[in-house]
Amino acid sequence: MESSHEMPQTGRIGRFVKILRTKAGDKAFLEILRNANSYKSFDAKEKSAWWKRAVKVMERLLGKKTAIGIMTECGAKCCGKGQRDTARRLYAESGSLLKFLERISIYEVKEGDLRYTLKDAHTIIAEHHKCFCKQVASTGEPFVNGTYCQCSVEFNRQFFSAALGRQVRVELLQSIINGGDSCKFRVTF
Numbered sequence: 001m002e003s004s005h006e007m008p009q010t011g012r013i014g015r016f017v018k019i020l021r022t023k024a025g026d027k028a029f030l031e032i033l034r035n036a037n038s039y040k041s042f043d044a045k046e047k048s049a050w051w052k053r054a055v056k057v058m059e060r061l062l063g064k065k066t067a068i069g070i071m072t073e074c075g076a077k078c079c080g081k082g083q084r085d086t087a088r089r090l091y092a093e094s095g096s097l098l099k100f101l102e103r104i105s106i107y108e109v110k111e112g113d114l115r116y117t118l119k120d121a122h123t124i125i126a127e128h129h130k131c132f133c134k135q136v137a138s139t140g141e142p143f144v145n146g147t148y149c150q151c152s153v154e155f156n157r158q159f160f161s162a163a164l165g166r167q168v169r170v171e172l173l174q175s176i177i178n179g180g181d182s183c184k185f186r187v188t189f
């Protein structure tokens with residue numbers, strides 16, 4: 001078994017390692033991160049399988065609530081200052097919420113990959129027609145639950161909170177890695 005000193009320190013996996021180190025004891029830490037020292041050599045399918053196993057073990061050893069908290073913390077870091085600044089800028093430049101949603105539906109993505117619609121005065125439906133997380137997008141079999149996707153929930157919460165200048169709530173409605181035909185989030189403010 002690898003030691004904690006051999007763990008990746010950079011990229012998304014490095015971020016996960018750093019967060020997990022603060023939440024898990026040594027034994028759980030090493031069990032959750034089994035084979036992480038080989039992660040960079042994995043192909044996309046192997047990375048997806050690694051995450052699927054890691055999340056399952058994390059839930060078993062640390063509990064579902066802690067696992068969700070860890071993935072939420074990952075999402076907060078994934079939507080960094082640059083993304084939040086972009087959200088604020090695009091919203092300010094758009095002039096209205098509807099124009100903002102139209103704009104971010106095509107901003108730096110292939111047309112049709114994203115769709116943001118205003119359901120009512122306080123609700124946005126965010127729909128991603130592809131999994132944007134390269135860590136898990138190539139999963140062979142669906143993940144058993146939405147724990148991993150709490151990273152995306154928090155990313156969307158950070159992004160829309162920054163854009164709108166107020167706290168929003170985001171709920172995962174379905175995800176591709178859980179067998180859905182799209183990733184769908186309800187954003188309420």
